[in-house]
Amino acid sequence: TAGEATAVIRADQEVGKISRHVYGHFAEHLGRCIYDGIWVGKDSSIPNTDGVRNDVFDALKKLEVPNLRWPGGCFADDYHWRDGIGPKDQRPKRINMHWGQVTDTNAFGTHEFLDLCEKLGADAYLAGNVGSGTPDEMRDWLEYMTFDGDSELANLRRQNGREEPWKVPFFGVGNENWGCGGNMRPEYYADLYRRYATYCRNFSGDRITLVACGANGHDANWTKVMTERIGRRMPAISLHYYTVYPAWANKTTATGFGEKEWAAVLSECLRMRSAIGNAEESLDEIDPNNRIGLYVDEWGAWYQNEPGTPGYALYQQNSLRDALLAGITLHIFHEHNDRVRVANIAQVVNVLQAMILTDGDKMLLTPSYHLFEMYRVHHDATRLPVELESPEYSHEGHKLPAVSLSASRSKEGVVNVSIVNAHASEAMDLTCTLEGVDGDQVSGRVLTADKLDAHNTFDAPEVVAPTAFNDAKLDAGKLSVRVPAHSVVVLSVE
Numbered sequence: 001t002a003g004e005a006t007a008v009i010r011a012d013q014e015v016g017k018i019s020r021h022v023y024g025h026f027a028e029h030l031g032r033c034i035y036d037g038i039w040v041g042k043d044s045s046i047p048n049t050d051g052v053r054n055d056v057f058d059a060l061k062k063l064e065v066p067n068l069r070w071p072g073g074c075f076a077d078d079y080h081w082r083d084g085i086g087p088k089d090q091r092p093k094r095i096n097m098h099w100g101q102v103t104d105t106n107a108f109g110t111h112e113f114l115d116l117c118e119k120l121g122a123d124a125y126l127a128g129n130v131g132s133g134t135p136d137e138m139r140d141w142l143e144y145m146t147f148d149g150d151s152e153l154a155n156l157r158r159q160n161g162r163e164e165p166w167k168v169p170f171f172g173v174g175n176e177n178w179g180c181g182g183n184m185r186p187e188y189y190a191d192l193y194r195r196y197a198t199y200c201r202n203f204s205g206d207r208i209t210l211v212a213c214g215a216n217g218h219d220a221n222w223t224k225v226m227t228e229r230i231g232r233r234m235p236a237i238s239l240h241y242y243t244v245y246p247a248w249a250n251k252t253t254a255t256g257f258g259e260k261e262w263a264a265v266l267s268e269c270l271r272m273r274s275a276i277g278n279a280e281e282s283l284d285e286i287d288p289n290n291r292i293g294l295y296v297d298e299w300g301a302w303y304q305n306e307p308g309t310p311g312y313a314l315y316q317q318n319s320l321r322d323a324l325l326a327g328i329t330l331h332i333f334h335e336h337n338d339r340v341r342v343a344n345i346a347q348v349v350n351v352l353q354a355m356i357l358t359d360g361d362k363m364l365l366t367p368s369y370h371l372f373e374m375y376r377v378h379h380d381a382t383r384l385p386v387e388l389e390s391p392e393y394s395h396e397g398h399k400l401p402a403v404s405l406s407a408s409r410s411k412e413g414v415v416n417v418s419i420v421n422a423h424a425s426e427a428m429d430l431t432c433t434l435e436g437v438d439g440d441q442v443s444g445r446v447l448t449a450d451k452l453d454a455h456n457t458f459d460a461p462e463v464v465a466p467t468a469f470n471d472a473k474l475d476a477g478k479l480s481v482r483v484p485a486h487s488v489v490v491l492s493v494e
């Protein structure tokens with residue numbers, strides 16, 4: 001059987017731009033994200049360029065990563081940037097306090113990160129240290145990276161091999177300062193933000209967007225206090241929301257689940273909408289014209305770590321369910337494109353809802369990677385209004401609309417429509433009226449698999465991968481699509 005859904009897409013109207021930056025990524029010194037995942041060092045037998053794995057770099061290049069956040073996460077508020085510059089053999093070894101107390105050699109530091117961003121064509125999004133650092137340390141870091149004149153710090157950068165200053169478009173003033181970033185109350189952090197931000201200056205024509213630490217999920221009070229005490233002095237504020245089921249103390253597994261956990265996790269990810277709504281309520285009061293950006297700079301599914309791996313490394317598999325979770329969540333960001341201008345899924349390699357997993361010299365692309373690759377069509381595209389009627393999908397008390405859909409028009413005039421069918425077992429016959437669309441050709445790709453928990457392994461890395469989709473017909477402005485059960489389809493009309 002198939003359910004029936006309808007949609008009207010109005011290509012004759014526009015609702016702003018979908019910033020490519022909501023497709024941002026996050027790389028923390030945590031588990032095997034940086035070391036092993038991205039950085040293996042020049043002397044490694046794993047093919048690399050200046051220490052960065054070639055396979056991972058090439059995969060990320062294809063993803064058109066718009067921005068990359070580093071060095072944390074919790075790690076950021078215990079990170080001192082001077083540890084990560086200069087000759088590698090002279091860099092101090094430090095303990096990664098938050099993540100397993102493992103030794104960090106500091107082989108990957110400011111130069112390695114900013115060079116990687118430059119080669120990827122990604123904007124750098126750094127997180128500064130408020131929890132255990134000082135305002136002058138933060139200020140000096142910015143001068144070191146971005147000043148092009150004659151100063152001790154700019155000259156030190158040159159001595160360390162980088163003549164030209166880098167651009168730093170995004171800079172977080174701390175991370176989760178309500179938790180691992182200092183366990184502060186919002187009133188206290190708001191004052192610290194004002195103080196630290198005073199010293200975060202634009203040097204040499206750089207234009208930094210400072211990002212204040214925002215709420216933990218649905219904590220509306222945090223954003224309220226921040227807006228009352230800082231107001232429009234902050235250009236952006238963050239929000240972190242992870243999908244966790246049923247509870248932090250008792251997280252479900254990344255694979256080996258049934259329909260109950262499928263439905264539960266996908267309905268749980270919809271709570272992103274209310275988390276954004278809570279933050280928007282306070283922001284709208286002081287900033288009705290959306291000058292302050294809401295940056296969802298950590299999001300994704302957080303499961304039990306894989307058996308046999310250390311709990312602190314947050315290593316989890318990634319299944320078809322995660323691709324749908326990402327698709328639904330990205331559609332929520334599109335809906336809020338007037339306020340949500342940056343987002344970073346956690347994390348890019350080997351940690352949480354990763355794009356890429358590695359094992360020694362092996363690498364695989366996860367279903368989430370494929371989703372991000374298919375959704376590239378929405379980067380910086382014009383969002384089109386959509387009216388959607390979808391049947392509900394419900395299983396053991398967990399409910400959500402079966403269909404989630406978003407549409408945009410590219411600079412070249414192509415209308416791209418992404419469709420998620422969350423129903424575990426029913427296809428959806430979607431009839432879509434296209435208002436103001438000239439195109440008469442439709443092509444597409446689909447991401448699906450036989451099993452709900454289908455995933456890629458190092459032995460079978462192509463179990464979940466996009467394939468051509470031929471079940472869409474376009475006739476006199478009507479698009480008829482049979483969207484397979486548990487799938488994501490991306491269509492292009494031109």
Ligand code: AHR
Binds near residue numbers: 073175352
């Ligand atoms: O992404 C993992 C951790 O989750 C980050 O370090 C922290 O900011 C959040 O709690």
